[in-house]
Amino acid sequence: MHGILTRLLLTAVSAAGFSVLVHAPSYADTVCSQTDPATGECLIWIEVPGTPGTPGEPGDDGPQDTGSGAACYWDGTSQGITKPPPGPVPCSSPAGYWSNSYNCYISPVEPQPPAGDPSWQGHEPGDGAVYNCYQPQTGLLITIWSQDPPPNSGTGPTPREVAQIAIEQMHLSAINIGIAPEPGPDSIGLVGMPVWMWAKDPNAHTVGPITESASAGGITITATAKVLHITWDMGDGTEVVCETAGTPYKPSYGREDSPDCGHTYTKSSAHETDDAYTVTATSSWVITWSGAGQTGTIRLDGLNRSTQIRIGEAQVLVN
Template identity: 45%
Template sequence: MLRQLAVTAGAALLLLGSAHVTARAADGPTAGAGECEIIRFCVNVNTDARPGSRSNTSGKPDQGGNQVPAGAQPCTVSKLDPQPPAGSALWQGHDPGEGAVYVRVCPALQAAAAAGLGGLAGPQVFWAAQAPAAEVDPAQLAQEALDKMTLLGPDININPRPGGKGLVGMPVWMAVDQSATTWGPNTASASAGGITVTATAKVSKIVWNLGDGDSVTCTGPGTAYKKAFGLKKSPDCGHTYTQPSSDEPGGTYKVTATSTWVVDWQVSGGGESGQLTEVRNSSVAVAIVESQAVNS
C-alpha cells in the first residue's frame, strides 16, 4: 500500500523510464528531453505490497486501488549514484549536502502496470533529508525461515509391508512414523532490520492414494500395525482392497502418501502473523493377491 507525503509547492517527482534505473547527472526537467517526465507532486515513501504464501495465487489492491500481483517483491530504496549536480530539479530546491536523492524500485507496482492493473511503470526518484528506513517484509522473512527447514514426505509405515503380500478383503493399516522433518513440529527463524520472524511447521493431514482409484484422508499419523491386532481394522487410517494388484505395473499397487504442512509464523514480541502451506509426498509399492494364491 502506498502512503504518499505531499512535498512543498513546486517540487516535482520525476519518474524515470524503465531503461533508466539510475539517472544521469545531467538529467533535468526539460520537456521533450526524453529522459524524465514530471508526473506528480508527491513522494512515494512506503509500500505494503507483500508476497503471500506459496498457495496464494490472487493479487490484492493497494490503498490507491492499484492491483498488486501476489508474490511480487516489496519496494527497495537505494541512494542515487552519482548524486545529481547542484541546481538539478532532482534536488527539489535543496542544496547538495541537505539530504540526498534516492531511487525507489517497486517490482509489485511495475508488474501491476505491465499487466494493465494500474500501478507505476518505472522507478521513482526523490529527495529525502534522511535515508528512508529499510523496508522489512515479515512475510518474506517467514518464507526465509521456512526455506531453512527440512520438510520431507511422510515416513510410511504400512501393513502389509512393502516387499510382502497382502490379501484381497483384508484390512490395510496406514500410518507414518513421526519426526521433526516428516511430521513436525519443525521450527526456524529469520531476521532483518531489527525484526525476527519465527515459523513453526506441522503436518495437518495426509492424503493416501491407494493405487486402486481410492484415496483416504487422515488427519493424524495413523496407528502402526501390531500382530496382536490380528484381523481388526485400523481405528483411524485404513483401507481394504477388493481386487488383486496382479494387473498393475510390476504386479503392485503404488501407494502415495501426500502430507500438507501448515506453517504458522509470528513476528517476535507480538504483532503481525500469518500462515503458509507446503506439500510433500512419498510412495511405496504394495502387492495384493487373492487368498487362494497364497494357499496354493
C-alpha cells in the same frame, strides 16, 4: 466319495509360487518422487490456498493461506511506546519512505546543513548525508546522519518472504512410509484384509510441530509448521485422508482395522504395473507466522513419498 480337500491359494500377482502372507509390521523402503540435489531431501512444494471459506474463517481443508503481509510496519516497543500497537503502515507518505530499521519516514534534508552543523555528527558535507526521520505515530521529527541512504522497507521483503526463509531452515520432509502388509517380493496382502498406514518414526521435520525464526529487511518473523493431514493415494483409485500420523501395525492386532489410518482393497494388484499397487503419502502442512506486528498462514502441500505393495486374492478350491 471323494474326500473334501480345502486349500488356500494366494493368487500371487506375478509369481504363482507365493504361499506366505506376512503379518509382521512393515517398514517400507520408500522412494521419494523428487529430491533436492544439494541436500538429498524430498522437497516437492506446491502452495495451495485451501478450500475457500468465509473471510477470516477456515475453509473445509483447514486454515486458509493469508497472503504476503505488509513489508512496512511500525513497532514502538523499543521506545517504550505501546500505543499505537505494532502494525502495518504505508510504505510512502509526503514525509518520505518508511524504514523499518529507523521506525520512521525518511527524506533527505534539503538543502543539506552547512559544514560544522551538529547534525553532521562530526562528518563533513559530502561524507554521507543528513536525513529527516519523522514518526507520525508520536509526532517526533529528528535528523540523522547516515553514510548510505537508510533502507527503504517498501523495496524489501514482505513478512511472508521472511517466513519462507524460516521455513527453509526447518528442512521439512515427506514422511517415511510405514505400511502393512510390508513391501517386497516376499510379502503379499489379501483382498478384503485391512491395510494399515502410518508415518514411520515421525519427527519434527516430517510431521511437526517445528518452529524457526528469520530476519531480513528489518523484519523478524517466527514461524511454526505442523502437518494438517496426510493423503494416501492407494493406487487403486482411492484416496485416504488421515488426520493423524497413523498407528504402527503389530502382529498382535491380527485382522483388526487400523483405528485411524487404514484401507481395504477390493481387487488384486495382478494387473497393475509391476503387479503391485503404488502407494503415495502426501503431507499437507500449515505454517503460522508472526512478526512485524502481523500474523499469517502459509499452506504447503506436495511433500510426498511412495512405495509399492502386492495384493492377492484368497480362493477356496473344493475337490
